[in-house]
Amino acid sequence: MTPVTRFAPSPTGFLHIGGARTALFNRLYARHFAGRFRLRIEDTDRERSTPEAIEAILEGLTWLGLDWDDEVVYQSECAARHREVADALLDKGLAYRCYATPEELAEMRALARAEGRPPGYDGRWRDRDPAEAPADRAPAIRFKAPREGEQVIEDLVQGQVTVANRQLDDMVILRSDGSPTYMLSVVVDDHDMGITHVIRGDDHLTNAFRQRQLYQAMDWSVPSFAHLPLIHGPDGAKMSKRHGAVGIEAYRDQGYLPAALRNYLLRLGWGHGDDEIISDGEAESWFDVADVGKNAARFDFAKLDNLNAHYLRQMDDQSLVELVVERLEAISGTGTTAEQKRRLFAGMAGLKPRAKRLDDLALSAQIYLAERPLTYSADAHKLLNPEAKARLAGLRPLLEAGGWEREELESLVRHYAENLLEPSVKLGKVAQPLRAAITGSKVSPPIFEVMEIFGREECLSRLDDCLSDEE
């Protein structure tokens, strides 16, 4: 039997990092066994679900390269079917009407807690005569859960987990307004969608026991479960906003690459020997949810940065230019000239090994976009002292006459510094001020490479700007 997995987020916020990993694992598992990976939007909470959130999830998954099979299922559209199942349960005597008020429920919980029992509904309408029903109140439908025995789940990640049925109360499956609850909806939808493997966050483990009761009540085959340990923030607590963990789009905005994120997420809780850089193909052939570890992993931005830098270096220059231009234009609101793009493309090979993310790559790429007259950074300004300027002035005529390949430039300047200057100085004494004059910065890719890209005319003009600067 080929597996069918699914990712089933509720659109009450954005696609967060944990959800992204859940989706990745579901997809990888399906791919590994030549099955299907499906997407279901759990939008039954009309109050909190928004079209924007749905859009963010779809976009996030697509951006991450986690496309799904078949049509997206919207849970809200299945409400009639869910009610049908609730009715079937009612007919079978496996569900009943409950008229308890919210106040009563709160009391029950408080009492149970005080008495050291598991908090929950006490079953007061479970076997009560329907004739006692209050006429002024609409009932909720509760599942008549087994009281004796236990639920055993053979979880692909957690192993065998057992919970006594007495720990589980009679859950509501249909609200008093007739809408189905999550617990009912997931089971019905997973069954209807032919889901064979439910791979989701650890926080759903206890739900699995109640869901299993439901499957059995309906006489449906129970899917395999795999509950993934949650991703924690650097402090060890559940990932939350205070960790700066927002939607996946925040990672995109910071300049993380989908491939890097996929690789990083994959290695969180799962490993394949000493392998660190893992291609999508390798991931598909190696991954098995059964190999996922049971312990929660902490999110480490330093390692993500390292992986991202790797994928950045591997990316082709043209794509990188496009990404950088897109970012820069979004920030400045102005266009990019053909000449600027030409410089960017020529300089990309020297730029990318110096960057970790797209945002710092874009920042360093600015040196190729800046036009005269340059504004010097404080450091650059300091480098351009009178002594340095005098050396540059002496160099200028040689530059005007010499060749302009980066190697020629280097040997020319080196010769000037080491042999022509009196007393002779090291290359750096001339190259550094030169860098400051040409780029306006103290840091850049190799200066002779930069000069070659700018061309002789532009460089001489920049040099003149600098030398004529009286101050």
Add this chain to the structure above:
RNA sequence: GUCCCCAUCGUCUAGAGGCCUAGGACGCCAGCCUUUCACGUUGGUAACACGGGUUCGAAUCCCGUUGGGGACGCCA
């Protein structure tokens, strides 16, 4: 409070009784490379939570302790 789960370097992990003097990666430190900053490269730092068992032998199995985490809604 009740139930469930977890425990190897700071972090992610390898490890399924002898291959472990515990391996890799990130980070950190130092050297090399070098016109700056990176990249690269070489080396270093650093862990089996604790206590009992079982065994000829335990990071690996069992029990307990401690420490973390998760779930307990007419939310999903």
